[in-house]
Amino acid sequence: MTHENETKIDAVTALTDQYRADLKQYQDRESLHLMVENQLQGTKQIIIEMSSTIKKLQTDNNTLLKENDRLSEEIQLLEMKIKK
16 A cells, blocks of 8 residues: 555544544534423423412412401401490
């Protein structure tokens, strides 16, 4: 094999090695991207569920506050009847 052919083979080998390294780096980045994307989607779903729960709790709290006010008024009326 001539020196020129050995040089060409070395250049091709170097390019192939660099390509493989670049490809591995790209695959690692793509894998990281997919992992982060999945985490993001999961986090979004958790936020949606938490928002829904918070809204329901606020509604329940308002209902209970109204019921508490109604019962307080009823207690006041009963106390007034007892005093008479």
